[in-house]
Amino acid sequence: MPSPGLPRGPTGSIPVRCRASQRRSRTPVRELFREGRAPLPGHSGIGVRGPRFFLTQPLSPLLGRLVLVLLAASVALGEGARAGNRGRERYEFSEPHMGTVWSITCWSADREVAKAAAADAFRRVDQLERIFTDYDPESEILRLCRAEAGVPHRVSADLFDMLQLSLDAARRTHGAFDITVGPLVQVWRRARRQREYPEASRIEEARAVVGWTNIVLDARHRTALLRRPGMRLDVGGIAKGYAADAALRCLAAHGLRRALVAASGDLAIGDPPPGERGWRIRVGDPGGRTNVLGQVLLLRNAGVSTAGDTEQFVELGGRRYSHVVDPATGVGLTNRLQVTVVARNATLSDGTDTALCVLGVEEGMRVIEQDRRMAALMVIPEGDGYTVRRSRRWPAPAPEPLRR
Missing domain, CATH: 3.10.520.10 (ApbE-like domains)
Structure with missing residues (x-):
């Protein structure tokens, strides 16, 4: 059964008057x-x-x-x-x-x-x-990453749409675009700050939880499931x-x-x-x-x-x-x-x-x-x-x- 939803953080939604879904036109x-x-x-x-x-x-x-x-x-x-x-x-x-x-x-x-x-x-x-954002630990996307792995979690319409579009991009580019690359991004951010090449063990540990096929979406229930613990999504x-x-x-x-x-x-x-x-x-x-x-x-x-x-x-x-x-x-x-x-x-x-x-x-x-x-x-x-x-x-x- 899907979870009733991710725990809410202090950042609530802001009412706006324009929430039309992403257009998927095939115009040449x-x-x-x-x-x-x-x-x-x-x-x-x-x-x-x-x-x-x-x-x-x-x-x-x-x-x-x-x-x-x-x-x-x-x-x-x-x-x-x-x-x-x-x-x-x-x-x-x-x-x-x-x-x-x-x-x-x-x-x-x-x-x-x-x-x-x-x-x-x-x-x-x-x-x-x-x-x-992946700079705020209470953003919805990071709360999803901290939620129990292997269990479907209900997400907002915006996050679900983003995840769908991201998986479409991953398929289209044969995995070259991959929002599960977050752990590797963290490793290389640290490398830039410290100006030293990452240890091979850090890279391999991060790679173990990277892979866009580890995201499972259910459009009917608007849920997202992350197969592996420790996954970190980065939609930057x-x-x-x-x-x-x-x-x-x-x-x-x-x-x-x-x-x-x-x-x-x-x-x-x-x-x-x-x-x-x-x-x-x-x-x-x-x-x-x-x-x-x-x-x-x-x-x-x-x-x-x-x-x-x-x-x-x-x-x-x-x-x-x-x-x-x-x-x-x-x-x-x-x-x-x-x-x-x-x-x-x-x-x-x-x-x-x-x-x-x-x-x-x-x-x-x-x-x-x-x-x-x-x-x-x-x-x-x-x-x-x-x-x-x-x-x-x-x-x-x-x-x-x-x-x-």
Whole structure:
């Protein structure tokens, strides 16, 4: 029999008006974006200058998984937008959540409506953070990890949805995305703090309880069962994209569909600005110099996520280890691969970019080519520069190798 529910901690739920379930559309990725013809001027930092919004700030720790942002987003409004906005104005709001700065850009005919919608969206993000964080021992996900193993426990609709989507991502990536990797994440966090390679016994002990097939879900009763004692779930590789999608749905519930939610390395993109075919999104340089790739995409109703190790790594014994841990080996990645994914929504893109880093170039490309909802760009260090690989559904030709 399932347990009546997890014991409640001091963090209660926050009422919000936008709790629609995650959309699982099969829309092909080519319908989501068109390539821009010319690059936009580069800029560093988060802010507004004239008609443009810029995002190039590196990602801070998110729920224990440090996913480096390699993406610079630039939202530019042309003459057509200014001529056709029909009384709508552009509004921007920002708040700190999940260890980074979240920004909302939206169009509305009423400032108070925009303000209320943004506040509702940020409350939703805060609510999800309280459920998913692995920094608060009383979060729902950690209470599930402490609950009796081998017994089904009833969980909230949000946590159940997250677990379902995470298992879908694990199947899609052949286990390269695995939220049971939490014990290994803890081992490598300690290694980065102490700047020493983890003992082999610690890695093996952690690996013994890692494996996404050890999670059993029952949709009818909305329960989750963890097969092994000592399992620790870490949804940091997907939670930010999931929350960004939820925030975008909150804005839509207020009638604001022309909106973009930016959570550092993850973007949830709605309908385009007035008079525009899409939001102008620029892919940045893994070395930190924005706009070296010089590629602008026009995106609408899509998600964009980037993963890599440009800043989040540790050097041990002359070798560089990423914060991203391979669930199969228990060791931080050393391939220095940078991946940007464009998908039907930010949950899909966020749950895929890190997995492609784990899989590597060839296997990662095989996985991405099998899913019509996504496209990927990989930046691979090579000699003194970089080479770039794009999946077939990525619209732009490959640029010249980048120079450091």
